[in-house]
Amino acid sequence: MPDAALPQPIVEMRGIEKVFGAVQALRKVDLVLYPGEILGLVGDNSAGKSTLMKILTGAYQRDAGEIFVAGQPVHFKSPHESRDAGIEMIYQDFALCGNMDVGQNIFLGRWPRKGPFVNRRKMYAEADSVLKRLKVDVNSVFQKVESLSGGRQQSVAIARAISFEPRVVILDEPTANLSVMATERLLETMLELKRQGVAQIIISHRLVDIFAVGDRVMVLKRGENVGDRHIKNTDEHEVLEIIVSGTREQARTADQAKAV
């Protein structure tokens, strides 16, 4: 990210609160994401990472707080509404239909039509161009997804996400099910997306991956912000320390930390 005057954030969440029964899952959580930025969201289990992202996509409804997308206040009631606003989420298990082929999966639920029928020629042609844009190798758009390896299935999931021309892509534990090779390829794909100006949020346990491609890392602990650092001003050790022993009182934002 350029250090000069920051552009308008693409996503801004302020004072988000969420309660499940007796459990306070999120307590006054803030999040900022700038265009073209890769933000790593880390924290221990039950820190509220996934909950925060589900509130952003509209899968959960927040109890309090505000969300702005490109400066506009929004209130998504379902993931479809956030999709219309240009926010895409890629789930840990990719959420693909194994019985259908690559092209059908990329256009899942919004197959191009020709009269009352599905326009197959257009579907496969566009699927092919999306895959080319992503620079991933999937043999054929006619291949059934269940016969693809985990890394390629993820490529299809990402291709599906970017075919919506999103401004923000959220990746939930993208490297959890991948081999080392596939992880390398995924990181390249993420940088390619960044070059195309897509902001990304990665939820991950693997700090290595976040340090490889990320611009900034944000730490959640028991539903609270406990710290926020620019990647180039920090190291894995410091982030780990924040995850383990950070508290809200000690929390500093990335810019505060840089100034020190």
Added chain:
Amino acid sequence: MGLLALLALIYLGGAAVNPTFFGSPEAFHALLRDTSRVAIIAVGMTFVIINKDLDLSVGSIYGLVAVVFARLFAPSFADLDIVTSVIVCVLLGIVIGLVNGVLVTILKVPAFIATLTTLLIGRGFVLALTQGQAIYYPGKAKEAPLFFHLGETNVFGFNNQIAISAVIAVTGAYVLAKTRWGYETFATGGNEQAAVYAGIPTNWVRIRAYLLSSLCATVAGLLSAAQDKGVTPLYGVSGELTVIAAVIIGGASILGGRGRVAGSCLGATLVVLLDKVLREGLPITRTIKIGEEEVTVNAVYSLPVGAVPVFLGLLLVIAVLIEPYLIRRQVAARFWAWLRGRPPPAAFEIGGVALEGMATKGAMATDIALSATGFGKFLARRDALAVILTVVLWLTGLFLRPDYWWNLSNTFAILLNYTELALITVGLTYVIAAGDIDLSVGAVLALAGSAAAYFLKVLGADPVTAVAMGLLAGMLAGLVNAVVAVGLKLPAFIATLGMFYIARGLAAWFVAGQQLTGWPEGYNLLGRKVNDILLHFSVVLPDGILRSLAEVVSVQTVWMVFVALIAGIVLAYTPFGQKVYATGGNIRAAAYAGINTNRARFISLMLAAFCATMAGIINVAYFRSFNPVAGQFRELDAIASVIIGGGSIFGGYGTMLGSLAGAAVITLVRALLQLNVQGFSMPQHWINVFIGVILIAAVLIDIWVRQANLFGRLRARLARRARTPEIADA
């Protein structure tokens, strides 16, 4: 506790309504005696259901054991001694239990489809072995007083079966609650994955439960033989319904991990009592006018034969709904708090999905289609098997009876049989592609037929009204299926299993168990040949090709082709068809992609009912009569057709072409088996056994060859042995 109160209430209710029957101690004794056999089976079933499995075959095992015992022991058949007969029966029970268990665990066939097949195969055996006749052997029974005394009243004045049942129940309760076997069962049903990680041999635990269930049914079957000293082919019919309803009412969860033997036994008492109350009927006084005088006559209003399953089926569905909707949501506690004006108690953590279907994805076949060309490409299609089988079977028929098979009349007889099955299959293809199952198609066919026949014959309605009423009845059944499965989120197999009994019971009720016949010919035109219809409207075709065609093609075949064509195009080429496939493939992914999966499943279930309804209306018109057994075993045929035609029991696959070819395979198999080859033809009862075997073979082929690609993996292993292994692509 609530169960006990309900029990007392029903009993008192029964006693109040019909004191002569329920007031006496004999009646109470008879109730306990009849309960004892159901309770014994319920003990075994409790283990199966806690394991998150289901055993639909217990009623068949019960009947089959009684029949096999009769065949072995009766002087008119094998005339063996008592010890051998009993040992053979127990061995039979063990074998059936093992087959069920192995199919469900090691071969990974869904429990309901595996045991449904065992049920129908067992029922076929019962009919074949008895030839539909009752077998009695009271004379020889005197030679083995020790065994037959088990079914009689002992010196203490109560029936020995009650004592045996009590012993089995106590043993079962002890094993389930206090021993490792019981703990392993609860762990397996609660979370099989976790149980595996904890080192529990879950496959063995589940096989063991099937063995227990089968053995319990065997014991119950032997007791019935000891009591009645004979058997009829109707023994144990819909016994599985009684037992499963009993276990579920007794507090077991269809989702596994919950259940108690004591509850199951109480549930058994309740269901048997309800059954008795329903069967006994209501004494009523009727006023009859004879001339000028009015005479009051005492009469009994009782339900017609076959109507009882309506209530038991309803009970089953309601009992299954109680757990997720009343207990988990603490309705009673919240209602009580509301009554006292207190705030409701804290809710349990409820997961996003209250109930999950059985469907799991096991598909991992590699795409052979991509590398293949020409004929290879066709072979790689999932529906290729059905098309090839159709051709092979037809040629077999030609080979066996070259004089008769090729004949036009035979071809069109086959075509007529084919039409009914194909019509049902059209709707079922959608349901299976959407990841559900509809076990009620045969029963819905009967329901629609009986409704139409009832309006025609009893109410004297005109044909159009009759058709409308038939459609209405069938679609209502479909609506209930869809609402229970989609709206109330019950697994489709249990919802449609309930409808399987309800619809068939209602069908029998409408016609009071009789065969109805004789109504205006206008209605019967729905099942006639095209030429007959033209003649009815005084249109005479000129001689020639058009005339001969009209003389052989039936209107229902034309209609079936029309329906199949539209349904096939919609499934293959429109977004709705794609939505159905996506829903069946991965319902969560489909929902995330903005597909209304509930709508796709709802419409599919309604379509299946619609197709079965049309088949029922046509069936009545074709036969010019309605028989309560219409459509029996049709669900078996139809499911087998779809699976042979490339459908997957786990959802996401199935094409119209494949299903139609699958229906052709089943029809041809039936025709071939009925074929008289050199004076020998196979009896009808054995054919159903054969079809059951085909269904299970088709499911196994689907799981192991199409999805797990067993042959491909074997080939890969052989190839790997030949050369040094390469590092696989990530």
